[in-house]
Amino acid sequence: MAPTPIQIPLSQLPRGRRATVECSALDALTSEHRCLLAAMGLGESCQVRVCRPGTPCIVQIDQTRLGLPKGIADLIMVTPIELTKS
Amino acid sequence: MTLRIALLGNPNTGKSTLFNRLCGLRSKTANHPGSTVEHQVGRCTTAAGEVCDLIDLPGIYSLMLEMPESKLCVDCLEGRIGDGRPDGALIVLDANNLLRNLQFAASALRRGLPSVIAINMVDLAKRRGLIIDEAAATAWLGVPVIAVSARTGAGVERLLEAIANASRAPSQATPILSLPSSEPGSAASSAWAAEVFARIAAHPPLPLDHEMSVHDRLDAAFTHPVLGIVVFALAMSLLFASIYWLAAFPMDAVDSIFGWVGAVVTSLFPSGILRDLAVDGVVGGVAATVVFLPQIVLLFFLLALLEDSGYLARAAFAVDRVMRRFGLPGQAFMPLLSSHACALPGIMATRLIPDARERLTTILVAPFMSCSARVPVYALLTGLLFAGRPIAAGIAFTACYVLGAVAALATAAILRNSILRGPSAPMMLELPDYRLPSLRTAAFVAIDRGFVFLKSAGSVILAIAVVMWWLSAYPKVAPSSESSTLRARAEMIETTAPAQATALIANADRLDERTQQAGSFAGQLGAICQPAFAPIGLDQQLTVAVFTSFLAREVFTTTVFVLAGAGHSADGEELGTLDTVRRATRTDGQALFNIPTAASLLVFFVLAMQCLPTLVVVRRETGSWRWPLAQFVYMSGVAYGAAWLTYRWMS
Numbered sequence: 021m022a023p024t025p026i027q028i029p030l031s032q033l034p035r036g037r038r039a040t041v042e043c044s045a046l047d048a049l050t051s052e053h054r055c056l057l058a059a060m061g062l063g064e065s066c067q068v069r070v071c072r073p074g075t076p077c078i079v080q081i082d083q084t085r086l087g088l089p090k091g092i093a094d095l096i097m098v099t100p101i102e103l104t105k106s
Numbered sequence: 107m108t109l110r111i112a113l114l115g116n117p118n119t120g121k122s123t124l125f126n127r128l129c130g131l132r133s134k135t136a137n138h139p140g141s142t143v144e145h146q147v148g149r150c151t152t153a154a155g156e157v158c159d160l161i162d163l164p165g166i167y168s169l170m171l172e173m174p175e176s177k178l179c180v181d182c183l184e185g186r187i188g189d190g191r192p193d194g195a196l197i198v199l200d201a202n203n204l205l206r207n208l209q210f211a212a213s214a215l216r217r218g219l220p221s222v223i224a225i226n227m228v229d230l231a232k233r234r235g236l237i238i239d240e241a242a243a244t245a246w247l248g249v250p251v252i253a254v255s256a257r258t259g260a261g262v263e264r265l266l267e268a269i270a271n272a273s274r275a276p277s278q279a280t281p282i283l284s285l286p287s288s289e290p291g292s293a294a295s296s297a298w299a300a301e302v303f304a305r306i307a308a309h310p311p312l313p314l315d316h317e318m319s320v321h322d323r324l325d326a327a328f329t330h331p332v333l334g335i336v337v338f339a340l341a342m343s344l345l346f347a348s349i350y351w352l353a354a355f356p357m358d359a360v361d362s363i364f365g366w367v368g369a370v371v372t373s374l375f376p377s378g379i380l381r382d383l384a385v386d387g388v389v390g391g392v393a394a395t396v397v398f399l400p401q402i403v404l405l406f407f408l409l410a411l412l413e414d415s416g417y418l419a420r421a422a423f424a425v426d427r428v429m430r431r432f433g434l435p436g437q438a439f440m441p442l443l444s445s446h447a448c449a450l451p452g453i454m455a456t457r458l459i460p461d462a463r464e465r466l467t468t469i470l471v472a473p474f475m476s477c478s479a480r481v482p483v484y485a486l487l488t489g490l491l492f493a494g495r496p497i498a499a500g501i502a503f504t505a506c507y508v509l510g511a512v513a514a515l516a517t518a519a520i521l522r523n524s525i526l527r528g529p530s531a532p533m534m535l536e537l538p539d540y541r542l543p544s545l546r547t548a549a550f551v552a553i554d555r556g557f558v559f560l561k562s563a564g565s566v567i568l569a570i571a572v573v574m575w576w577l578s579a580y581p582k583v584a585p586s587s588e589s590s591t592l593r594a595r596a597e598m599i600e601t602t603a604p605a606q607a608t609a610l611i612a613n614a615d616r617l618d619e620r621t622q623q624a625g626s627f628a629g630q631l632g633a634i635c636q637p638a639f640a641p642i643g644l645d646q647q648l649t650v651a652v653f654t655s656f657l658a659r660e661v662f663t664t665t666v667f668v669l670a671g672a673g674h675s676a677d678g679e680e681l682g683t684l685d686t687v688r689r690a691t692r693t694d695g696q697a698l699f700n701i702p703t704a705a706s707l708l709v710f711f712v713l714a715m716q717c718l719p720t721l722v723v724v725r726r727e728t729g730s731w732r733w734p735l736a737q738f739v740y741m742s743g744v745a746y747g748a749a750w751l752t753y754r755w756m757s
Contacts, residue, residue, distance in 0.1 A: 035322075043293070052172060053532070058291020059167035060536060061206040065293045071322045076423040078325050078537065082205045085321075085537040087329070087423050092532050 028100065031077055031093035033070045039098035041066050048095040057096075060086055068098060108149075109158045109273045110189065112182055114214050115198035116207055117165030118538040120226045122146075124198055124256035125162040126550040128266065145178065146554070153263060156270045161192065169213055170289050173460070183217050194220040194273035196265075201231035201238055201253070202539070204307060208299040209290035211247065216285055220276035221249045222269045228253040229260065230541075237308035246302050248281035257544055324540060325420060334424030341412070341421070342443055349404050349447050356400035364393035387575035391568055398719070401478070402451045402559050405444055407552035409455065414543035419535050422458075426533050432515045433522025435459060435533055438468040442514065445475035446507075449720045453727055454555060461531035467521045469727055470737050473720050474514035476507045479659050480711060486662075487708040491701060506712045513713055513744065559723075574718070576627075578654050583625030589617040620647075628653050642710065642749040643703035643757075652710070659716035702756035706749040714745035 025042075033039055043064045046054045061084040062068065071085065072078040077093035079086055088096075115121040129148025146162040163182055164175040178187075185191035197214050199207035204225070211223055225238050243251035250268045254261035282305075286298040327333050368389045375381035412418045418440070426436030437458045445452030452472045459465040476484070484506050492499040522528075596610035623629050624647070632650035639649045655662035715721070715738045724734040 053534070055171055055289070055291070056167065056173075056534065059171060059210075059289070060534070061203075061291070063291030063293070063296060065296060072326050072329065075427070076329055076533070078322075078329070083203045084206055085325070085539075087419070087533070087535045087537050089426075089532045089534070092534060 025099040027097045029094050030068070030070075030079065030088075030096040030098050031073065031090050033068075033073065033098060033100060035070055035073055037100055038067060038069045039100045041068060041096065041098055045097040045099075046095075048097070049092070053092065057086075057092075060084070062086060062096075067101070109156065109194065109270060110192045111158050111160050111269055111273065112179075112192040112195045112219070113160050113162045113198065114179060114183075114195055115165055116167055116200065116203075116210050118536060119165065119198045119200040119203075119207065120256045121165055121198040122162060122550075123544060123547045124224065124226060124254065124262070125160060126547060127256045127259055127262055129160055145182070150266060152266045152270045154267070154270070158266070158270060158273075160196070161188065168210065168290050169217075174462075183219060192219060194222070194269055194276075196269050197221055197223045199223060199225050201225045201228045201236065202234065204238075204303050205296070205299050206290070208302055209286075209295045212285045212295065212298065213290055215247070215249065215281075216287075220272045222265065222272050223247060223249055223251045224261075224265050225251060225253045226256055229255040229258060239306050239308060243302075243306040245279075246282045246305050248279045249277055251306075321540065325537065328417065328420035329423040331424075331427060334421070335428075338421045338424050341417070345405075345408050345412070348408060349401055353400040353404050353447075357397055360397050360399065361393070364389055364396070368393075382579055383572065383575070386579060387572040388568065391572060391575060396560070398448050398450055399556055399559060401448050402454075403552045403556040405447060405451045405455075406555040407548050409440070409444075410548035410551040411543040411545075414541070414547060416538045416540040419537050422533065422535065430530060432518045433464070433526075433530065434468060434515075434518050435461065435464050435531065437533070438464065438518075441468055441472055442475055442511075445472040445477060448477050448479070449473045449475065449717065450559065450723050451555070453720065453723050454558070456727065463522070463526045463528045464531065466728065466733065467518050467526050469724055470521060470733065470740075471514040471517045473715055473717065473724075473737070473741065474510045474517065474713065476510040476712065477717075479717065480506070483659055483662050483711045484708065487704050487711070490704045491708065502708070506708065509709070509712050517740075517744075574628075574654075574656070577631075578623065578626050578628040580626060583622050585614075585618045586621050589614040589621070592617070623647075623650055623654070641753070642706045642746060643700065643753045644707070648703070648707070652707075652716075655716050656718065659711060659714075662711070662716075702753045705756045706753035709752045710745045710749035712745075713741060713748055715741035 027042070027045070028039075030039070041062065041064060046057065046064070049057070057063070061081040062079070066081050068079045068081050070077070071080050075090040076087040077090060079088065079093075113121055113125055125146065125148060128150045145164065148160045148162065149157060150160060151157050161182060163179045166173070166176045166179055169176055169180055169183075181187050182192065183195070195214060195217070197211050199211055215221055223243070225243070228238055231238065238253045240251055240253050250272055252261055252265045252268055254265050256262070283298060283301060286292070286295040288294045328337060368385050371384045371389060372381060375384060409418070412421075422436035422439070424436070425439040429436055429438055437460075438456070440458060441452045441455040443452075444455050449472050452475065453469050456465050456468045456472070459468055484503055488499040488502040488506075492502060522530075592610045592614040596607040596614070599610075600607045624633075629650050632653050633646050635653070636644065636646045636649045639652065644652065651662050721734040721738060724737060725731050728734070
């Protein structure tokens with residue numbers, strides 16, 4: 021049985037680290053914020069890289085950079101790529 | 107028949123640059139009825155001579171979002187605004203951000219309008235090693251795809267041809283890969299975009315690196331809690347110093363031009379009501395407003411440069427922490443700071459604020475910021491309060507600015523905890539790439555904002571200016587016996603002592619102006635209202651001065667000057683505050699304004715809404731007269747209360 025990947029809030033991901041946003045990762049957000057973030061590029065299954073942790077939390081998705089308040093980054097659960105055990 | 111084409115795209119795709127490239131200055135800003143969201147309509151002609159009206163819709167991330175901008179786009183595409191459904195859609199994508207932009211394109215294509223896709227900024231993408239295959243893109247998306255660079259103009263002619271052809275004879279082709287049925291950001295939509303991207307682009311997306319790039323370092327510096335604020339303060343100081351310096355020359359030119367126009371009009375009409383109306387009402391009223399045009403155009407030009415460079419989005423995060431304490435978002439800082447030059451561009455710049463409540467709060471508090479029109483009044487009154495003590499006058503001058511800013515932030519906090527209570531919208535912003543800003547785009551933005559402002563000046567402001575002029579110029583009052591005596595004396599000594607005669611005539615003119623002011627409708631209103639202003643130390647004439655400066659606060663200094671010139675002639679009937687005014691207005695230069703009155707007036711002018719153009723612009727931006735009226739009543743109330751406290755404390 022494959023071990024469950026470790027999920028942490030996006031706000032806890034250190035600078036330069038990458039992570040994937042799983043299907044249920046945005047459930048804690050309001051639907052309004054979830055839809056906006058998804059349309060801005062931060063949707064399910066995308067890969068993010070932290071450019072600057074803290075407030076604002078700056079993340080890169082493909083070639084898009086988004087600035088997020090820490091309160092929002094706290095609610096987004098991500099699976100760090102390096103920490104995923106196979 | 108003119109073709110109507112809707113221009114759609116994500117924010118930061120260079121959509122407006124493309125619009126400006128296609129239409130140049132042949133465009134006008136239109137408001138969506140009932141809201142403050144604007145769109146521009148411009149006209150362009152294809153090489154074959156076909157005329158197209160392009161509708162530049164606001165940049166949006168999705169057509170399905172519950173946001174005014176998204177609703178405006180849907181309304182336009184469904185024919186609920188303008189003259190029915192557009193004949194076609196031009197969908198603009200950023201070549202450097204195709205994975206996300208393709209998802210938006212798919213949702214726009216599903217609307218079923220004949221469409222063409224413009225992949226913009228291909229020159230920038232090419233430098234990064236990304237080559238777009240137009241033919242493959244056309245086949246995979248089922249609509250014509252043209253690679254363009256709006257900045258250089260490459261591909262723009264072909265694009266225009268393509269959109270005209272597509273609107274006349276819509277493509278019957280179907281995309282190789284069916285469009286996803288879900289909205290941008292969903293797993294299905296992302297997978298579709300990744301598949302299409304792999305087929306149309308000759309280079310895979312650049313890998314995400316683990317190193318800190320220059321981009322990362324700049325972001326970290328510009329959004330840093332301390333360094334970010336320091337950089338922002340420096341950038342803003344530079345911006346406003348430039349505005350003050352650069353705007354001074356065109357403002358002088360505007361003054362001279364209107365002075366010349368006034369002289370020409372004076373020579374064209376015989377003296378009488380028509381000439382007074384034309385010169386003092388129309389030319390004077392428009393001049394008092396148009397003089398702010400250079401500041402507005404310059405501010406928007408420089409702001410557009412900053413925004414285009416990518417810095418402004420970072421700066422908003424740097425100041426967000428401070429502004430949140432007062433219930434305002436980081437984007438409110440720029441409009442509030444701009445209001446120190448003039449509240450009009452400041453209020454117009456609140457469009458950067460996405461949340462409606464936060465935007466309204468910013469609009470309502472912006473006029474508390476000390477604008478440049480208050481400077482002459484501050485200079486006069488601080489000079490009176492601290493005659494011969496320049497350091498104390500300087501401190502008082504600075505205190506006026508601080509008082510205005512404190513009043514604005516305190517009012518913002520009150521509003522956000524009362525009638526405009528609501529959750530603070532978290533600031534989630536896309537941080538566009540850093541790039542060299544386009545002077546051409548900035549010039550178009552500045553010219554457009556200038557025209558929007560002139561349109562207001564040319565309609566409502568002009569009408570109200572004429573009414574205000576009429577109230578202060580009529581009914582005509584006969585010259586006083588005192589001025590007649592002075593004129594008679596001047597006539598007698600005209601040949602023997604011409605300089606003295608000129609001085610006497612000047613004095614007689616000032617006396618006549620004073621008599622006219624007191625006898626006019628505004629003057630009579632001042633007399634009636636004076637008891638209400640007595641608690642803050644104003645006599646009848648100062649009340650008139652406050653009333654006449656309702657149109658524009660700098661008029662106060664002119665009125666006081668008129669009063670000063672007439673002050674040497676005591677009529678012995680009124681004492682108290684009137685006596686104070688008389689002593690203050692003696693021609694021997696002694697500054698003898700009563701200290702409590704000067705202080706109370708200073709506080710009044712810091713806080714009062716004495717600016718008609720601002721009220722008109724607030725009406726325009728909020729869509730109703732309710733808010734500017736509430737703002738006027740509130741600011742006047744606060745100004746009166748604070749002036750009363752000051753007067754009581756100083757007396």
